[in-house]
Amino acid sequence: MDSLIQLKNVSKHYGKFMALRYVNLDVAEGEVVSVIGPSGSGKSTLIRCINLLEHYDDSGKITVNGTVVRKGADLKNVRANVGMVFQNFNLFPHMTILENVKLAPMRVGEISTEAATKRALRLLDNVGISDQADKYPGQLSGGQQQRVAIARALAMKPKILLFDEPTSALDPEMVGEVLNVIRKLAGQGVTMIIVTHEMGFARQVSDRIVFMDAGQVVESGTPADIFDGAKEPRTLTFLKNVLEQ
């Protein structure tokens, strides 16, 4: 089976501490994978290795769309294929919403200003904020900012979107609007890996759930496999704790 993303035996050391332990993971094109697990279990580190925001140990290997993810000339291709949405949005505060979304297509995709503007406005329309295009990020609510960040991540037409706890920094009343946007995307064939604490959402949108603990993939399977029939004691404990809240 062809995997769009392939992690083989991936580990990550911070000094002596091992943040990832021999992780193997294959994600097929169009698949939506949610990564769950307790804080500090290595979920964020895992997806940050996929576009090399974190370097992983030489012993492992990650490929994206057939390209090995390492420092070098090919990294550009990898990043062009992988969009990322951060917990803290990381919008560029000195640019308008429109400029934020336009920047990468103009600088990396090298398309004309006109085409970039058109594409950006369409994307902003998709996430429901085209009327705010000329405002600055500081003038928007957290939910709106995160939707802009999603539009920005989509601007390079990536095959893959990585979400790093996209709703964790939001006020509760804004979580819904962001999740709705992601839900809509999930139905459009974009391959996604989502690190999240929203269990209901994960269950609903995912093709597969990956449960991590202590830097390892403990268990993975369909939402039903994990939420209704987890076998590993650590998964069961985690789910029990989360669902009791």
Next chain:
Amino acid sequence: MHFQKLSLKFVLILTSLAAYLVPVSAASTGENALIVGANIGNVPWEFQDTAGELIGFEIDLVNEVAKRLDRAIEVINIPFNGLFSAVQSSRIDIAISSITITEQRLASVSFAQPYYDSDQSLTIRSDSSIQSINDLQDEVVAVDTGSTGDIWASENQQQYGFKEIRRYEGLAPAALDLQIGRVAGYISDIPAMQYYTKDKPELKVVERIDTGGSYSMMFRKDDELALSVNEIITNLKQEGFVNELHNKWFGVLAEETTSTAKVTAMPGVKAGLLLNFMDTFLNKAVFVETLPMLLLGLTTTLKLGLVSIVLGLFFGLLLALIRLYAPAIARVTAKIYINVFRSIPLLVLLIVIFYALPFVGISLSPFTAAATALIIVSSAYTAEIFRSGIEAIPKGQFEASQALGLSFVHMMKDVILPQATRIVIPSLTNNSINVIKDTALASVVAMPDLLKQATQAQAIAANPTPLIAAAGIYLLVLLPMVLAVSHLEKKYSKRNQ
């Protein structure tokens, strides 16, 4: 962040002005000693022998005068163009330094009767083809700031077609530049130059320039001390003491017709002119007369400041990026550069660049030398400012740029630097203001900047008004800069909220 805690220019102006603002009466020291100001190093009038003892024609003369006044003596070393403010403020009682009596100076100070008739002279390098003033067309000539030579050269610049008059603070730096070849000739008092070149075969006095000035001791205007000293000089001339000094220092007796031998009248005191505060500090006539000179100086200051600021910013940014992101060797080199040039006083660097580099074959013009020193130091400070700005940008901004696939150059240009620059605008502006202030240091390499022009003007007019005016001009230029920046800061911070 500052080149100096206080920029030297203001220190210089303040020192000159302090003379007025805090008058220290010499008589109130209690020792009743005469305080004598002299530009030490002005051979053969007042200089130090190898043992460090003060000797010279005027030192001998003033010692004898003090003896006859039954007073002790204390000599303070003051640059030539600072002597005028020093007597006017009573910081010193007598100024000596082969000071020429002029009509203009008599309006603000008093002189005793002259004791030496001087002329100006042209000194050249011995291997030079120049033999007279007429050969100086399109050449650069050196003079002492505000001296008789300066006044003569300025008045005759057009007639002889001097390309440029370069003004120095004393004999030594001017003679050094003559030897290096930065100037073709040096116009200065003939006795001093004859004495100075005596044991220096590489320099030669080739022409006497008939300016007809006479030297005397200078006093605060209408100081009664001037009258007493004048009387003593009369006696000393009659006794032949003064002419003996001439014999001692020049090897011959002066002719009977000269003021060294003959008793003369005390230079005419202009009647009814009692100088009040306004006449001294804010003299309208002096202001009007010297304003064109000051504005010319301002142009030089702004040109030098602008070039230094712009190139300093450019190299500073480059250094900051090397310091942060280049391979280890370049990073360490940048770090060493930044630390070294933040530790060296700008003035020292400037003097090394201007006076030492010619000995390894690099002879820079005053403008290039001053700009080079300012840029070297400014870029070191600017680099640290930019680095602090870049380091203040949240990590997420770098990560978002990388995740979008932006190249390093685009990440810096589009995302990081625009934000970092906004953060450091106050520091960059402070630095720029300091660069403009520090252009005043260029005075020492004979750059006609605003301070230099003001110093020259106050020496010629023997009046501090040009210095006050220069301070005002600096304020007029820099204050709007400060205000404009606060305005920009406010605007940006509003936008980023």
